[in-house]
Amino acid sequence: MTGFHARPLTRPAPLRGSNGVAFGPDRRLYVAQFLAGEISAVDLATGDVEVIVPAGGPVQAPDDLAFGADGSMYITDLVPGRVWRRRPDGTFTLVTDRVRLPNGIAFAGDRLFVNEMIPHGRLLELGAGEPSVLTGELAMGNAMQLGPDGRLYYPHMLTGEVFRIPPDGGTPELVASDVPEPVAVRFDRAGTLLVLSRGAAGVITRIDLFGTGARTLLTTGLPGLDNAAFDTENRMYVSSFAGGGIAEVHPDGRAREVAPRGFAGPYGVTVDLGGTVHTADHYRITEPRDDDVTTTELLPFAHGIAADGDLLHLTSQYGQVRTYDRGTRTVRTRAGGLDQPLGIAVRADGTLLVAEAGAGRVLTVDAGDEVAELATGLGRPVDVTADGEGRWYVSDEERGAVYRLDGEPAVVVADLVAPQGIVVAGGRLYVAETGKGRVVAVELATGETRVVLELPANPTPARDFPALHAHGLPGVPRPFAGLAAGPGGSLYLTSGGTVVHLTPAEHP
Known part of the structure; x- marks a missing residue:
């Protein structure tokens, strides 16, 4: 039984998703990272990234941020529904926990405002005591800013509109409609309104609001734009919730990478018949x-x-099984309401097998989208795969085992620590044993087990806690390692913020 050489297909990104951005007193660009649970500072001259607020502290899901006059950082903690103040000395104070999915945050002088990223959300002023409501019925608010006219500007993500309202309240005024997928409203230093799109093309709508009213569309090619900030020279820097990183966007739409983009996960991995690698990366499908x-x-x-x-x-930890058609670019929902479905595989007849981790089951979904149980009573099933004879296997992270699903589940290998991704290739069952940071192989004919790869330590480990839910919207997913077979006896493993290509050791 041979070992493997490991080669990462991409470099792990220093920013695992990038959301709210704001310049700090030290002129570095501070970046909230919702998925990583971190806040980092980017030196725009060098691209160096420093973690300022690490994961594991009071802030769980930072999504946007703003700085007060004294240098304190104010942070919207999306999923728990909190707003924090981080003083320059690094200490935290809870500003409020009486908001629902707070996202956009902005100052008007020394007054602090946030909005809620939910249907029928509110725009609130935060101070002592209960938040004060300026207006309601936001169709999912997001990044907002005080405009040159002294009014707060904010997007309605669900309706493609931008509104404004005086800081003292009143009737919101529609500023722009038919804006493509607005996610953030920003003014440059000349007073021009720019609205970022969260779509695949990375569109930015520039509106000469206080002049001719003319609109210009910039196409950056950066999918999943999230937020933007302008430096003292009026250079625009943007973040991406989908790919992370930071880029400078020139006035003509050209983008220059400052901090490299990468994966938000990745999670599952698969290889098609043409040898193309595909990953499920939380916000997107990637190659x-x-x-x-x-x-x-x-x-x-x-x-x-x-x-x-x-x-x-595809599965979603939030309960869905879906099928994406690459030819028509359409999505069909196959099942819903499941309890953390993770691994997925497909039979020759098109029937899907799904590891429903939260319910301890393996399910089938047939061509007519009928859902049935294949195996029950498991601990925490994570992945499913088949051998060349059509026998099915499931990894059970909680019980440290892999089972064959012939009637009652039969143990194939036990005493593993957090087995997750599995695949059968060349008569061997390969298992990503994440609890020990290695890949093991099991000879299915003899049961012989051997470690074939020790993985290097992950310098930026993903947080390992259950998926969060709040106010009917999903939060942070639980990480897991995917494993897939490729051409020539190779394997692909999602690990350490990248996809690792494993090739048999006797091959170059």
């Missing part, structure tokens, strides 16, 4: 190659993935 990550489609909450001709079958 990693040549030290880059290409977005196939923005598809929120993609976690497990299995290739099937032109189809990509």
Whole structure:
């Protein structure tokens, strides 16, 4: 039994998703990272990234931030529904926990405002005591800013509109409609309004609001734009919730990378018949190659993935099984209401097998989208796969085992620590044993087990806690390692913020 050489297809990104951005007193660009649970500072001259607020502290899901006059950082903690103040000495104070999915945050002088990223959300002023409501019925608010006219500007993400309102309240005024997928409202230093799109093309709508009213569309090619900030020279820097990183956007729409983009996860991985690698990367489906990550489609909450001709079958930890058709670029929902479905595989007849981790089951979804149980009573099933004879296997992270699903589940290998991704290739069952940071192989004919790869320590480990839910919207997904077979006896593993290509050791 041979070992493997490991080669990352991409470099792990220093920013695992990038959301709210704001310049700090030290002139560095501070970046909230919702998925990583961190806040980092980027030196725009060098691209160096320093973690300022690490994961594991009081802030769980930072999504936007702003700085007060004294240098304190104010942070919207999206999923728990909190707003924090971080003083220059690094200490935290809870500003409020009486908001629902707070996202956009802005100052008007020394007055602090936030809005809620939910349907029928509110725009609130925060001070002592209860938040004061300026207005309600926001159709999912997001990044907002005080305009040159002294009014607060904010997007309605669900309706493609931008509104403004005086800081003392009143009737919101519609500023712009038919804006493509607005996610953030920003003014440059000349007073021009720019509205970022969260779509795949990375569109920015420039509006000469206080002049001719003319609109210009800039196409950056950066999928999943999230936020922007302007430096003292009026240079525009943007973040991406989908790919992370920071880029400078020139007035003509050209983008220059400052901090490199990468994966938000990745989670599941699959290889199609043509040898193309596909990953499920939470906000999108991707193809990693040549030290880059290409977005196939923005598809929120993609976690497990299995290739099937032109189809990509996907799970979401938030309960769905979907099929994406690459030819028509359409999505079909196959099942819903499940309890943390993770791994997914497909039979020759098109039937899907799904590891429903939260319910301890393996399910089948047939061509007519009928859902049935294949196995029950498991601990925490994570992944499913088949051998060349059509026998099915499931990894059970909680019980440290992999089972064969012939009637009652039969143990194939036990005494593992957090087995997750599995795949059968060349008569061997390969298992990503994440609790020990290695890949093990099991000879299915003899039961012989051997470690074939020890993985290097992950310098930026993903947080390991259950998926959060709040106010009917999903939060941070639980990480897991995917494993897939490729051409020539190779394997692909999602680990350490990248996809690792494993080639048999006797091959170059």
